[in-house]
Amino acid sequence: MPLDAIPIVAVHGDAPSAQAGLVPGALSGNAPALLREIAEHLRRLLAGAEPAAIDLRAMPLTPADLDWLRERLGSGEVNATLLADGESTIVETACPGVWWVTHRNDRDVVVAEFIEVTFLPELLKAHPEDVQFGLEHLELLISDLS
């Protein structure tokens, strides 16, 4: 399914990580606020709100911040890859409902990174139009058997 299917509902912070004052190897102090935002999205999700996605590339975060965040969120039970134009990885954190999603292009370069707060990342779902297409393919294959 196309990458534009990623449900971006809430994106906070529009300052790039390269903004003045951010030292790549140092914590910026912005990551704890992000953890609080994730908790708030989880509360809203449980209350019936739509899933949310946080664009990590649009946040004022250093690589050290991302490492800190990854460590705090931990590793969960589900690990998925989606092979489309490039590889996307959809990794459940130790907080069920919080997924770390990384998109790579066909040269294996990371082009986008999101934290998604959802029961199930949209990317993993088969879309009805694709299922219809797959069924037609299967029916053709079956008619060739007889």
Next chain:
Amino acid sequence: MPLDAIPIVAVHGDAPSAQAGLVPGALSGNAPALLREIAEHLRRLLAGAEPAAIDLRAMPLTPADLDWLRERLGSGEVNATLLADGESTIVETACPGVWWVTHRNDRDVVVAEFIEVTFLPELLKAHPEDVQFGLEHLELLISDLS
């Protein structure tokens, strides 16, 4: 999430593969019927029916039948693993909506194998009670930060 969360809606055939007359290396002739059954489940899914799961261990199929089936269904875009007591793999076939699901125990022995016909395998979904539990863990972690 627990393995008993696997949504087994339709299970056809109760004869084990070891029944008299099945030669492991040979096609039994039963696999094409299974392909037709999968297509029927896909049609029903698109028409709004509940997901279905076919227990491959409960079918009169030889290993050669399973290879034949795997080859006909092909490989899709999504490949997921779930690490609980053992590893489960949830692999999308080239027919979106048709998933090949294999459960292994903690000694890496295959203990169950299903074809699931669903937009999204239940195993990949975060369950609300787990999300609630994860949120509480996250809130504790946040309160420790301040």
